[in-house]
Amino acid sequence: MYALGMEASERVGQLVEALRRDGRVEVARAAVELGAAEMTIRRDLDQLVERGVARRVRGGAVNLLMRGEELPFAMREVEAVEAKRRIAQVVAELIGDGEAVALDSGTTTLETARTLVTRRVTAMPLSLHAATVLSAGAGVRLMMPGGECRPGELAMVGPLTLASIAALRFDTAVLGCCGVSPEGHVMAHDLGDAAVKQALLTSARRSVLALDGAKFGRGALAVVRELSTFDVIVTDASAPASVLAGLRADGVDVRVA
Amino acid sequence: MYALGMEASERVGQLVEALRRDGRVEVARAAVELGAAEMTIRRDLDQLVERGVARRVRGGAVNLLMRGEELPFAMREVEAVEAKRRIAQVVAELIGDGEAVALDSGTTTLETARTLVTRRVTAMPLSLHAATVLSAGAGVRLMMPGGECRPGELAMVGPLTLASIAALRFDTAVLGCCGVSPEGHVMAHDLGDAAVKQALLTSARRSVLALDGAKFGRGALAVVRELSTFDVIVTDASAPASVLAGLRADGVDVRVA
DNA sequence: GCGTACGAACACTAAAAATGTTCGAATCGA
DNA sequence: TCGATTCGAACATTTTTAGTGTTCGTACGC
Structure with missing residues (x-):
């Protein structure tokens, strides 16, 4: 009598959601609500602890993330996969x-x-995740920027990264970002990351x-x-139409995947 | 009646050996001799084609490698794994x-x-393979050199790589090599690779x-x-004793794993 | 044109990953 | 200290996946 339990990643996602909503989850309760054994929930929580999302307490776990703080890479990687894939498809088109492309770090660009x-391009990814993916491509000429590799995200940052980017010129830079401020500024996690993105924009003929x-x-x-x-902005249908209209009025090539 | 077929990698290894010996293999014959279905042999040959080792012809495949040419990385990776692991263990010790280590490309250093x-070190691998491995280490501070990434080996080469190395100083550089000439010279595949190795030696306090x-x-x-x-040389028992004795006389710390 | 090799599609097996269960030890609260 | 509860190691079970074998229609070379 094994119930058709929901998929593992979905279950972990629910736990994260509950953590952010209530600040904590209880093993016994979660086991019932998610239709899984308590042991399974414990193992899920172990994962979250390992990723720094939660801290274990007797009977459950409590949230460790500050309000608004971004989820670790491994968690974001399984969220909204379909939308990301559609966006990535449009970007790739x-x-x-034969173009030279610089690929920012992040989950959407990883999907890109x-x-x-499978294409024939010269690519310089800003994260090891993307590098690993691209290294399997027979037609891909792969370049790496130097620098420090941040844990989790595996994004390259630091002076070496900036110097590597400055030494090259790309046809296109594909950027991701962690948010857009109400004033219309593209934002990054921190200054190091922002510096890298700015360098990419400087070294690329076209920005996506x-x-x-x-x-x-x-x-x-x-x-x-x-x-x-930006020259081109690719997003999905959930983006606010007014903002997109404004961008189009400014001459930006806006595409909705 | 599924025979306890030999492991896949072993079977592919036999095919490569036959290719180098006879210049070609036949699907039907190989299927009988290796105790596998023809379809399986075909799939194995597909792998070899993908890796550039062979070219498919009707009824079999022919060798593509020149005499003495090195096997692709993916093939070497499964050869003499035990010896490499022992050597890697000694190197790691x-x-x-907390040391800063530069790790050359190659299969032995990948094992390193x-x-x-699992250790706490700062590491700069010269290949994406090693980078991927090291990125999983919680205690590893990972640096990447910039540069072009050669297919297969996924080794970093080129001016950017040299510049990245020159900008850093390591406690230890762990090098591999593709051979040692009879005159006692450590050799590399090509000039680009040699230049990287020389740069590593220049930037490291100790060479292994x-x-x-x-x-x-x-x-x-x-x-x-x-x-x-070299300051330290780590090899295995199959190394010629006379050479090792000579090195020891020259003051080299020679270790046999 | 004939026989052979090919490879897609499906069946089967084995190995691995995920999940569930049991049970003794550890922890907490009274 | 005692009892209740939680924990996690060890094992059982299930599901998934990778690998291999088989069949059969197609295409290819002689």
């Missing part, structure tokens, strides 16, 4: 054969890497921003650049 | 906690990365060379440096 891997609709109005620490200065 | 991943015994007397194109100038 913007890239011509998965699309580009890939972001799902949920990013609009979500603030963050560091300003990268004004949204309206 | 040479590394102190697998050993180091990891090589299995089969490398001795095997020539290659590009000279890296004299064998006797």
Whole structure:
């Protein structure tokens, strides 16, 4: 009598949601509500602890993330996969054969890497995740920027990264971002990340921003650049129409995947 | 009636051996001799084609590698795994906690990365394979050199790589090599690779060379440096004793794993 | 044109991952 | 200290996945 339990990642997602909503979850309660054994819930919570999302307490776990703080990469990677894939598809279609592309770190751009891997391009990914994906591509000429590799996200940052980017010129830079401020600024997690994004924009002939609709109005620490200065913006149908209309009026090529 | 077929990698290895010996293999014959279905042999050959080792012809496949040419990375990766693991273990024991280590590309050094991943070190791998392994280490501070990423080996080469290395100083550089000439020169596949190895040696306080015994007397194109100038050399019991004795006389710390 | 090799599609097996269960030890609160 | 509860190791079970074998229609080379 094994119930058709929901998939593992979905269950973990529910636990994260409950953590953010209530600040804590109880093992016994969660086991009943999610239709899983208590042992399974404990193992799920172990994962969250390992990823720094929660701290274990007797009977359950409590939230560790600050309000508004971003989820670790491994958790974001399984969220809204379908939307990201559609966006990535549109972005990939913007890239011509043989182009030199710089690929920012993040989950949407990682999905773009998965699309580009079958293509013939020169690619420089800003994260090890994307690099691993692209390294399997027979037609991909792979370049890596130097620098420090941040845990989890596996994004390259630091002076070496900036120097590597400055030494090259790309046809297209595909950026992701963690949010767009209400004032229309593209935002990054921190200054190091913002510096890398700015360097990418400086070294690329054309700039493409890939972001799902949920990013609009979500603030963050560091300003990268004004949204309206991008050449192309690819998003999905959940993006606020008024913002998109404004961008189009500014001459931005806005595409809804 | 499923025979306890030999392991897949072993079967592919036999096919490669036959290819190098006879220049070609036949599907029907190989299926009988290796005790596998023809379809399985075909699938194996597909792999070899994908890796550039063979070309498919009707009824079988023919060799594509030149005499003496090195096997692709994915093939070497499964050869002499035990010896490599032992060597890697000894190399890892040479590394102190918190040290900054540069890790050359290659299969032996990749095994070293697998050993180091549980340690607390700063590591800069010269190949994406090792980078992927090390990125899983909670205690590993990971740096990447910039540069072009060669297919297969996924080794970083080029001016950006040299510049990245030159910007840093390591406590230890762990090098691999593709052969040691009869005159006692450590050799590399090509000039680009040799340049990277030389840069590593320049930027490191201590140099460690990891090589299995089969490398001795095997020539290659590009000279890296004299064998006797390394601080530590880690090899296995199949290395020629006379060479090792000579190195010890020169003051090299020779370890046999 | 004939026989052979090919490869897609499906069946089967084995190995691995995920989940559930049991039970003794550890922890908490009274 | 005692009782109740939670924990997690060890094992059982299930599901998934990767690998292999088989069949059969198609295409290819001689």
